[in-house]
Amino acid sequence: MQDELIIEPGKAEKNYWADLWRFRELFYILSWRDIKVRYKQTVVGAAWGLVRPLLTMLIFTFVFGKVANLEVKGGAPYPIIVFAGLLPWQFFSAALTEASNSLIGNTNLITKIYFPRLIIPASAIIVSLVDFAISFGLLLAVMIFYQYLPPIQILMLPVFIVLAFLVAFGAGLYITALNVKYRDFRYIIPFIVQFGLYVTPVGYSSTVIAEKYGEQARFWYSMNPVVGVIDGFRWCITGEPIYVPGLLLSIVVCFIFLWLGIWYFRKTEKSFADNI
């Protein structure tokens, strides 16, 4: 007897994770499509992945380092410190933006074909991960330029990359699901991204918060899960000491977001085809 499929209201739950595995090939191919399409018909192609972070780094170095004079302690050159914060931030903001628009952009698939919808925002984030890899290559180049040798913690970096992915994934799922129902969110995202740049230690170090407003403030500051990610990156790349309670709080918040994102996405997923 072949496998029997039962369609009932609320029945999708049971096979969901198994289905996700069965449709992994679709996941690969959708990610591949997004990456491929992204750089088609652009003159310099993948170089865009380099130009954007490079320019941003230069501007940040100039504005925060020279004009605002926000010098940071630590052995590393200022551009590397900025870059270490910029990298996860750009990944996060790109992933959030891509993921939140992904469902709407794939309306034709959603209304015509069945597959676990989770694949779409996930593959959108993978694209941002490719950009991240390109930028990371740039960081290595900058380190070579300054003849800077990162500390041994650099080996811990993958952990924080995973954390960055999870933060983006959780928030992305939640917002993309909301976006299907309330299209307002496409206007909210750019705002979150813009605003987030200032409440996230990209151009400065989070030790500044502690110095100015005390330890307590820094702890609550880490409610923003990207803070934990960036602090982690800085710790790995520049050796700036990490503030453990803050990191733990960020991780907890990250997992709350992730759980919330998956829960809400799963809850609304069934009606995507009706609402979109």
Added chain:
Amino acid sequence: MAAPVISVEQVSKKFLISHEAPERYKSLRDVIANNAKKLVGKSNRNGHLSREEFFALQDVSFDIHQGDRVGIIGRNGAGKSTLLKILSRITEPSQGRIRIRGRVASLLEVGTGFHPELTGRENIFLNGAILGMSRVEIRKKFDEIVAFAEVEKFLDTPVKRYSSGMYVRLAFAVAAHLEPEILVVDEVLAVGDAQFQKKCLGKMEDVSKNEGRTVLFVSHNMGVIAQLCNKGVMLSKGKVEYEGNIKNAIDKYIFSALEAEVYQPKPSNKSNYFSKIYTTSENGEIVSDFPFDEHIVLNFEFNLQQQVNDLVVGIGLNDKYNNRVFTVFQDVSYFSQGNGSFLGKLTLPKQLIAPNMYSWDCAIWVPGSDIYDMPRGICPIKIHDNGTDLARFEGTDYGNIILQPTWSRG
């Protein structure tokens, strides 16, 4: 009998129609505003934000067995697409349950997920994966797909530069090479040029008849359905109106058409005139849509007030360009005696008038003399193809009558 491969048990799908917001999506502002209104109270109670339940499907049940080729037919809005969407798991039913045994592939659209920037080759892999084929499977069938679509030369051109014909051919070719146990197809054959359509139909027939696969097929082209399917499910307003033999289902569908036009003139001072003209099926139902292999009966009631010698009833059938197909006469005295109201019937043979649209001209007159009444272009009828050999050319004009001629060799 073996267990059915698909059994649909009392499936319903309910939509909430909000009468206030016709937009497809809500905006947060509206939600906040409405909630605020609710807080304030009152204003809302009198059905200001009334919502209505609408059943796209209601208590739909049927079984499909291994190797059945089922045509799902019904008017627009009968729930066919919703049913297919539920079967393909795109939306969930609100009630009921469906059991499916076997791998389902659904083809609700040709070229789902095709990306214009990608090349033909890339799109074959993309589309194949979307339709549920594995990479190995696609690679195995790749050459076959390309040959079927006839796009060898353009494999590495982005599909945005394809002609629409090529695009559709490629899309269908991928779909046609799916090998699921159950295939669900929605009206996708209405694509491409006539020659390619024929090829697609051939492929569909091949898949269903020769390979014994179960196929569910939705189309408005009754001729094609009649050729392809052996069972039919007719839906009407979300309910199953008929389930069984495909021919009966199609006849039911055709007869369920919109209201037939009944000619009933306003009172006038004519002395001899038609008071009512309408078309019916053989068993007397007033209809305007006929299957090709059914009798067409024209009923004409006329009123005589003035006795005239040699009075004749003439009836003509016109095609959609208003050219006369035929004209027939009968003496009025055949139907009537003296003054009063009389009913006459004209029955056309089956399988003669070709599938198309026609209308009638009727007249009461004395040849070479007075015309008493002559309504023209009334009671339009539509003849539907339900499986003639010409079905696959639907849309082309092949004349107004279909003959069963005798062929011979010289």
